[in-house]
Amino acid sequence: MRRNAVAVVGAAETTDLGKIENLSQIGLHADAALNAMADCGLRPKDIDGIATAGQTPVELAHYLGITPTWVDGTAVGGCSFMIHVRHAAAAIEAGLAKTILITHGESGRSRIGNPPRRVDPQSLNGQFEQPFGPMGPPSMFTIPVLRYMKRYGVTEEQIAQVSVVQREWAAMHPRATFRTPITTEDVLNSRMIAWPFRLLMCCLVTDGGGALILTSAERAKDFKTKPVYILGTGESAETPMVSQMEDFTSSRAFRVAGPTAFQQAGISTNDVDHLMIYDAFAHLPIYGLEDLGFVPRGEAAAFIAARNTAPGGKLPMNTNGGGLSYMHSGMYGMYALQESVRQMRGTSPAQIDGAKISVCHGVGGMFAASGTIIFSNQTPADFW
Amino acid sequence: MAEPGRALPAPTPETQHFWDGTKVHELRLQRCDSCGKNYFPPRPFCATCGSRSVSVFKASGKAVLWSYVIHHRPVPGFTPPYAIAVVQLAEGPRMMTNIVECPQTPEALQLDMELEVVFEEQNDKITLPLFRPAKG
Numbered sequence: 001m002r003r004n005a006v007a008v009v010g011a012a013e014t015t016d017l018g019k020i021e022n023l024s025q026i027g028l029h030a031d032a033a034l035n036a037m038a039d040c041g042l043r044p045k046d047i048d049g050i051a052t053a054g055q056t057p058v059e060l061a062h063y064l065g066i067t068p069t070w071v072d073g074t075a076v077g078g079c080s081f082m083i084h085v086r087h088a089a090a091a092i093e094a095g096l097a098k099t100i101l102i103t104h105g106e107s108g109r110s111r112i113g114n115p116p117r118r119v120d121p122q123s124l125n126g127q128f129e130q131p132f133g134p135m136g137p138p139s140m141f142t143i144p145v146l147r148y149m150k151r152y153g154v155t156e157e158q159i160a161q162v163s164v165v166q167r168e169w170a171a172m173h174p175r176a177t178f179r180t181p182i183t184t185e186d187v188l189n190s191r192m193i194a195w196p197f198r199l200l201m202c203c204l205v206t207d208g209g210g211a212l213i214l215t216s217a218e219r220a221k222d223f224k225t226k227p228v229y230i231l232g233t234g235e236s237a238e239t240p241m242v243s244q245m246e247d248f249t250s251s252r253a254f255r256v257a258g259p260t261a262f263q264q265a266g267i268s269t270n271d272v273d274h275l276m277i278y279d280a281f282a283h284l285p286i287y288g289l290e291d292l293g294f295v296p297r298g299e300a301a302a303f304i305a306a307r308n309t310a311p312g313g314k315l316p317m318n319t320n321g322g323g324l325s326y327m328h329s330g331m332y333g334m335y336a337l338q339e340s341v342r343q344m345r346g347t348s349p350a351q352i353d354g355a356k357i358s359v360c361h362g363v364g365g366m367f368a369a370s371g372t373i374i375f376s377n378q379t380p381a382d383f384w
Numbered sequence: 385m386a387e388p389g390r391a392l393p394a395p396t397p398e399t400q401h402f403w404d405g406t407k408v409h410e411l412r413l414q415r416c417d418s419c420g421k422n423y424f425p426p427r428p429f430c431a432t433c434g435s436r437s438v439s440v441f442k443a444s445g446k447a448v449l450w451s452y453v454i455h456h457r458p459v460p461g462f463t464p465p466y467a468i469a470v471v472q473l474a475e476g477p478r479m480m481t482n483i484v485e486c487p488q489t490p491e492a493l494q495l496d497m498e499l500e501v502v503f504e505e506q507n508d509k510i511t512l513p514l515f516r517p518a519k520g
Contacts, residue, residue, distance in 0.1 A: 119391070127393035127403075128425050129480045131512055132469075133462045139455045143470055143480075147451040150495050194453035195465070195490060243470045243480040244425070248451050 005380040006089040007220035007227035010040035010213030011341040013334075014105065017175055017327045020207040024113030026055055026063055028105030028209035033064055036211035040223045042099065047213070049097030051088055052104065053080035054114075054331060060103055070097035076237060077364025078278060078331040081212075082371025085337065086233035088214045098215060105209030106329035129241055137280060138202050139194045141366040144248035145283045146196065151249050152298030154286075156196050160187035161305040162282040163200050163324050168311055170321025172350040177204050178325045201282035203328035210334035212341070217380065228344040231357070231383055232265025232374040234258060242366040251363070253370035254291035258361060261372035262293075265357075266383050269294045273355035274343045275315055276336040278362045279322040285309070288361050289317075292372070311350070319343065319350040333362040337373065344377040390461025392510050399426045401440050406511040409503045411443040413475055424477035445501035447471035447515055450478055454488055467493055471515050485516040 012035035014020070014028050023031060029052065037043060044065040050057045051072035061068050072087050074080050081104055088100040107114040117136075119126045134140045148154065164184055170176035182200060190199040220227035236256035239245060246252050262268065269292065277288035289300035294315065303309070309317035320326040320339040327335055340358040342348035358375045376383070395403040402425075405412030415422050416430035417437040429436045452469035455462070467488050472478050484502060486492050498518035505511045 121392065121394035122396050124425050126391070127395065127399055130391040131393055132480050132482050133390065133455060133459045133466060134468050134480075135455070135457060135459045139453055139457070139468055142453050143468065144451055146453075146495060192456045192465075194455045194457075194468075197453065241425070241480075243478055248470075 003384065004093045005217030005229055006092045006214055007217045007229045008212050008341055008375070009215055009220050009223040009225050009227060010036040010042065010211070011338055012036040012039045012211055013175070013338055014209040017208040018177055018206050019109055020107070021110050021112070023107070025105050025107040026059060026113055028107060028207065029055055029060055029103040029211075030063055030105070032105055032209035032211040033060070033101055033103045036101070036213050040213055040225050042213065047099050047101045049088060049091060049100035051084035051100065051102045053084070054104065054106055066101070068097070070100065076369035078280065078333045079362030079364040079369055079371040080331060081333040081337055082360065082362040082373050083235045085212065085214065085230065085373050086235055086371060089230045089233060092214060092216055098219070100214045102212045102214070103209065104211065104331060104334035106331055107207050108329035109205050109207045125241055129243055137366060138197065140242050141281050142194050142197045142283070143242055144245060144367070147248035148283070148286075149196070154298070154301045156188060157184055158301035158305050159196070159201060159282050159286070160184045161301070162279070162285055163187045165304060165307065165310045166279065166318050166322045166324050169319045169350050170325035172311075173320055173326060174349060176321045176326045177206055178321070197281065200324075203280045203323035203332065204325070206327045206329055208327050208329050208335070210338045212337060226345045226377065228341050229376050229378070229380050230373060231267065231376050231380055232261040232263070234260030234264070234372040235370065236260075237369040238367060240365060240368050245367050250291055251287055251367045251370065253367065254288060254361070254363070257370040257372045258292035261359070261374050265374040267357060267374065272315070272357050272359050274319065274340065274352050274358040275309070275317040276340050276358070276360040277317060278332055278336055279318055279324050280328065280332060280363070282324065284363060285317060292359070292361060316352045319348060319352065333371070336360050336362060340373070340375050344375050346377070390459075390506070392506055398428050402426050403510060405442070406503055406513050409511075411445050411501050411513050412440050413443045413473070413477060414438050414440055422475045422477060424473075424479055444474050446474040446518065447499045447501070449483065449493060449495055449497045449499055451495065452483070452493060454490070454493075469493075469515070471499055479513070482514050483516065484514045
């Protein structure tokens with residue numbers, strides 16, 4: 001199918017990452033949005049589409065002074081921003097908007113202007129999960145993993161390797177929260193959170209934000225920034241209750257979103273130079289590598305432990321250090337997208353030389369939803 | 385027996401039969417009259433075939449341990465470390481629960497071990513279904 005290509009022309013994170021006590025959550029959205037506009041030389045009046053999660057697109061349109069012809073408030077957790085990219089690309093192709101801004105901001109650590117999370121006791125989660133003592137993602141997202149470990153004979157040491165390898169990437173990023181190298185022993189000796197998960201297998205909790213600006217590939221040529229084209233996209237949803245996943249060793253949402261994006265892009269996993277897989281916890285890259293078809297079932301942990309995704313490996317993955325080491329505000333997806341864009345622009349502090357295709361795969365909730373974006377710095381005509 | 389302070393469910397019209405069941409020590413599931421699928425959590429239709437023709441039935445209460453974590457952080461109503469588990473019921477569906485009458489250790493909590501339901505009253509409205517190692 002012949003399509004009109006869409007490109008990212010503006011991309012930026014918040015001025016600071018980590019602990020930000022001088023901005024509320026909407027302020028983090030705005031700081032990132034203004035940085036992304038400055039990145040590509042636009043002002044609010046130039047934006048005619050807005051998508052966001054965490055805040056409503058109405059709040060952001062008003063706060064930033066935007067009059068949109070298209071809004072998207074898809075809020076399905078940390079992969080919302082991948083899905084916004086997908087929806088924005090479709091909207092630009094369909095002529096619903098010309099220049100779309102996607103914002104993320106989250107005061108995850110300082111919790112300024114970030115309402116407390118509460119599970120409604122009348123919801124299905126509130127009735128059939130919350131009474132059994134979970135406290136947020138560390139005690140929920142991790143529940144399926146023992147079944148995976150038993151089925152494939154995967155060890156705690158192998159899962160710890162995910163954290164070790166990603167810290168090596170983080171060490172190259174001046175803005176990463178944790179940059180000091182760690183060993184498998186460090187991970188296995190860190191504080192127990194929810195066995196088999198220890199502190200260093202769990203993401204950070206920080207403040208920050210990011211924003212992207214998309215327009216048609218044709219118009220992208222008018223911008224000073226190097227266009228990063230969108231080759232393929234996918235999205236899906238499975239269940240708000242981790243206990244109700246169809247298969248505890250694989251995510252159905254991943255298995256729908258990933259292949260949809262590859263099919264649209266017209267590429268295979270062998271064509272991928274750079275990969276981001278949302279890592280709120282150390283098992284997520286393992287599930288993602290298998291569900292996206294990079295590695296056969298049950299082999300992803302050994303694949304990572306063998307340094308295939310480490311610096312110098314054949315499949316560089318989570319080159320910012322990921323949610324485990326770079327930053328994690330709560331909905332991490334935007335930071336994975338930012339690193340994919342940096343890699344395609346050739347500006348990452350952990351740059352992969354010659355990288356032409358980057359896959360960015362996100363999760364929302366606890367295996368609840370998923371979004372996959374395939375970027376390239378080559379024009380889509382080369383692939384479609 | 386009640387562990388004060390834990391989060392408690394608030395039943396809705398679509399789930400009331402389940403909580404009425406636990407109160408009288410019955411684990412109630414639903415079955416589609418059209419396609420035969422047993423399912424949980426409760427809803428007044430079948431998510432496999434879309435039929436509104438569904439029945440409530442009393443499950444056996446037998447299950448196996450499907451997966452879990454042992455939580456080490458404090459949560460109201462719980463004394464860490466404690467397991468947050470998912471069990472697979474003999475009838476097919478899975479549900480989150482706690483494992484009782486069993487040490488909360490990786491050694492004692494083996495995946496696929498056989499379990500049986502027990503009912504723990506929280507107040508005059510809510511009784512929770514928990515599971516313990518099967519007693520033959």
